[in-house]
Amino acid sequence: MIDQRLLRTDLDGVRAALARRHAAGLLADVDAAADLDARLIDIAGRRDAIRARVNVISKEVGQLRRNGDVGAAEALQAESRQLGDDERALAAVHDEVSASLRDLLLGIPNLPHPDAPDGQDERANPVVKGPIGPTEWPEHLRTPHWDTATALGILDNERAVKVSGAMFTMQRGAGATLARALCQYGLDLNADAHEEIRPPSLVTTATLTAAGQLPKFADDAYAIERDDLWCIPTAEVPLTSIYAGETLDDTQLPIRMMAHSASYRREAGSAGRDTRGMLRAHEFDKVEILALATPEQAPALLDDMVARAERAIAGLGLTYRIIEICTGDMGQSHHRSFDVEVHAPGVDSWLEVSSISWFSDYQARRADIRFRRHDDDGKPRKGTEFVHTLNGSALAVPRVWAAIVETCRNEDGSVSVPEALQPYMRGIERIEP
Numbered sequence: 001m002i003d004q005r006l007l008r009t010d011l012d013g014v015r016a017a018l019a020r021r022h023a024a025g026l027l028a029d030v031d032a033a034a035d036l037d038a039r040l041i042d043i044a045g046r047r048d049a050i051r052a053r054v055n056v057i058s059k060e061v062g063q064l065r066r067n068g069d070v071g072a073a074e075a076l077q078a079e080s081r082q083l084g085d086d087e088r089a090l091a092a093v094h095d096e097v098s099a100s101l102r103d104l105l106l107g108i109p110n111l112p113h114p115d116a117p118d119g120q121d122e123r124a125n126p127v128v129k130g131p132i133g134p135t136e137w138p139e140h141l142r143t144p145h146w147d148t149a150t151a152l153g154i155l156d157n158e159r160a161v162k163v164s165g166a167m168f169t170m171q172r173g174a175g176a177t178l179a180r181a182l183c184q185y186g187l188d189l190n191a192d193a194h195e196e197i198r199p200p201s202l203v204t205t206a207t208l209t210a211a212g213q214l215p216k217f218a219d220d221a222y223a224i225e226r227d228d229l230w231c232i233p234t235a236e237v238p239l240t241s242i243y244a245g246e247t248l249d250d251t252q253l254p255i256r257m258m259a260h261s262a263s264y265r266r267e268a269g270s271a272g273r274d275t276r277g278m279l280r281a282h283e284f285d286k287v288e289i290l291a292l293a294t295p296e297q298a299p300a301l302l303d304d305m306v307a308r309a310e311r312a313i314a315g316l317g318l319t320y321r322i323i324e325i326c327t328g329d330m331g332q333s334h335h336r337s338f339d340v341e342v343h344a345p346g347v348d349s350w351l352e353v354s355s356i357s358w359f360s361d362y363q364a365r366r367a368d369i370r371f372r373r374h375d376d377d378g379k380p381r382k383g384t385e386f387v388h389t390l391n392g393s394a395l396a397v398p399r400v401w402a403a404i405v406e407t408c409r410n411e412d413g414s415v416s417v418p419e420a421l422q423p424y425m426r427g428i429e430r431i432e433p
Helices: 011-019 026-066 070-107 145-152 157-164 174-190 205-210 236-240 298-314 362-367 397-407 419-424
Strands: 127-132 195-197 202-204 229-231 247-249 255-264 283-293 320-324 336-344 349-358 370-372 388-396
Touching: 011 026, 026 070, 145 174, 145 397, 174 255, 174 283, 174 298, 174 388, 174 397, 174 419, 202 205, 205 229, 205 236, 205 362, 236 255, 236 283, 236 388, 283 298, 283 397, 298 320, 298 336, 298 349, 298 388, 336 397, 349 397, 362 388, 388 397
Parallel strands: 195 255, 247 370
Antiparallel strands: 127 320, 202 229, 255 283, 283 388, 320 336, 336 349, 349 388
């Protein structure tokens, strides 16, 4: 969430930054949050005045009793009891207002980076690199991947639907091997800088909230209500909270992690849109990279993570481009964000295959992840700061898998395995019926 103090110290700046997101009703929420924050300050002031008066009364009562003036002492004690009742009433109001403010703050998105491009929606996302690779395709590459993959026996969505319902996919044989190979490829490319983690696939409400998924995206998440657990929509969620509630030393940062996991998304409202083949599914595998950093380290880490995602796609020989996400198309938690898109000739579309984002301290405030700076002599400084978080899709399987099947299709209907993946394919270089 955003820094609550900014509502007092720079409300106009907050309003101006969030106006760039072009979201209806957002500024009204900001103003409502500022009003609630002002109420909390007023309540706290009245509470402190009551406490100060009670302390004075306590001393006066003691003196009166020592002087034998019992009647006056009892009168003051009666006033003290009434003040205690008043303080408890104020505490109840404070808790109520504080809860309302937190609810509002959880729904207010992050402030965009000043360099993020302005725009109302995805149509305003500028291409910052590419296209790299061919954009004109021979006729045999214009076959959708679901036709090629079904003919090869490597995609069996019909039986996936029978087992689990609509928008589930199932790879078979060399198709399943290809999906696994992509994950191992993604892990190996990033093992030089990231610790591999295998996080749980089920997380608590607090963990999903810390990553910014709740409350806004509750309808898109799979909930296990009996146990108050949620299926992760991405490994970003558990990785973000590994250090929740902890204070790190600046010497530990950056902390860089990666994880291969299944991702679960209900995709509410997506039925009938891009649901054929592998383009959109309720469950898929993905390799995620994530970093905790100081504010000074974050910009260079963002550049590095974008370069890593690009390297993965370039190494597969796919046509790609990089776009920067404009302010009106940003996710709620994003401070600055880039997407890598692949052109799939069979569906004649640019497909988002990786999203790399810098969240500033927005997630860390929710998860309470702080760090302490040290002076040059190693002495710790007073006070702490929130870390900055960054994450990116190092390799998301479904659309990359689809783009490979379409781009690497041969005239006879077989698919050549990209050279970079062949070491993980048990000797398969060409997928044939």
